[in-house]
Amino acid sequence: MPFEDALLRQWLTLHGVVVAIALVFYVTVSRAFPQRRDPSAAVGWVIALALLPYLALPLFVMFGSRKLLLRDPPPPRGAAVAGADDGALPALWAQRLGRAMGLADATGYERLSVHADGAAALRALHEVIASAERTLDVSTFILAQDRVGEPVIDALKARARAGVRTRLLIDGIGALLGGRVDVAGLRAAGVEVVKFVPPFRSILRGRANLRNHRKLVIADSRRFWCGGRNLAAPYFELPSAGRPLARPADSGWHDLSFDCAGPLAADARRLFDLDWAYATRAPLGPRSPLLGAGAPAHARAAAPAIPAAATALASVSPMAAATALTAPPQSDLAPPPEGDRAAAPLAQLVPSGPDQVDDTVQVLLVSGAFIARRRIVAVTPYFVPDAGLQQALTLAARRGVEIDLVLPARSNHRLADLARNRPLRELHAAGARVWLTPHMVHAKAVVIDDEIALVGSANLDARSLFLNYELMVAFYESRDIGRFADWIERERAAARPYVAKAPGLLRDLAEGLVIWLAFQL
Known part of the structure; x- marks a missing residue:
């Protein structure tokens, strides 16, 4: 009994040391890299680390990170939209708030199509893909091997074989949910394929719980398809031939998507470039367009400086200023529409x-x-x-x-x-x-x-x-x-x-x- 008591005391002492180390690690990481955790999440981690430190500490290392480390200071707060007054722009409160959070200013778009159903969304998706002449960028959470995903894959291969630079960014977990994507076949056709945060390669980096849920297709920085639809049959109101993705109903799901043209597509291309650079751990190219203050530090470091002439734009209309500051090279944009660009919807x-x-x-x-x-x-x-x-x-x-x-x-x-x-x-x-x-x-x-x-x-x-x-x-x-x-x-x-x-x-x-x-x- 004395021997067993001594072992118990030693184990309790060792356990207490492990708990203390785990809690100190949690507090240190939380203070050094603020994550703005939900209170319930913070309490949950503390309880888990106190009761099961041997399991909770590795899980915290793998899944506990919520924000990337941004080395640059946050954007100035309360900045006004350039050239705007209280009646100059719609929903000015939202645009001012977006500016304060480092988002790119509102810009113009044209030919907006709100897809009435899955059939309209699918037609628009293939039209945007087929319209690409120089670049085609696709980001999705799920790309399924079904009656929607397979034709999309074929369309991407066709554009790549036609000489269009075609990039596919698919989430690391999402790539497993719709059936294994034929990455080798896509690459053989010339499509550049990258998985965003592959789960088994990102565990030690604390990124395993971060998923890319963005869905967008951009053709030539001119046309833009976006919304909530993954590239799988149920999201286009089509049966999925018994695949579990279709639960809870056999029929397709009602979803919402849209497509448009104009400068908004160029903004979407910039965002895609940021995600691509992070997923590939590569800097942006020398022609990288201007990035907002909220962009990751590694991406902003690779972006060109704001031209000195940009300060002169404060005297022109907000739309013109946003377009001039955020427009990519003119060769990647459609010709400006007739009339006053400042009157374009934002x-x-x-x-x-x-x-x-x-x-x-x-x-x-x-x-x-x-x-x-x-x-x-x-x-x-x-x-x-x-x-x-x-x-x-x-x-x-x-x-x-x-x-x-x-x-x-x-x-x-x-x-x-x-x-x-x-x-x-x-x-x-x-x-x-x-x-x-x-x-x-x-x-x-x-x-x-x-x-x-x-x-x-x-x-x-x-x-x-x-x-x-x-x-x-x-x-x-x-x-x-x-x-x-x-x-x-x-x-x-x-x-x-x-x-x-x-x-x-x-x-x-x-x-x-x-x-x-x-x-x-």
């Missing part, structure tokens, strides 16, 4: 993720909820918001803002469906209207006061808002904002109202546990 790329100093999409949504005067209309497949966004939406509903939130009655993620009930009950009690569609809806869009429409890849959940590389596009043209609102309204018209039900004890505990873990999952 839109702004809103990338979010570890490559941004701020949580840009979450900040815009919270600010928009507090600023909204009339209504907020949103569609999302998953609704597990952070405390800040939940409070902003709840307070907006309580002060009389009409809030309509459209969700699938049953999504493909059962844990997300379980976790959403607690925030939905709170919103419903505050006066918000929640609508449940009979089909899976995978669209991501938010319209605020008919002044701004945020459309793209970000779900209203903690992973999208804080962990993933995401892309939303902020549209400021009232006519086009109305088109996105109409798309959401068509989904709402087919939905039934959500009925809040008080949970039992076990369900309430389960919901709380899932919400607690949702930030990291």
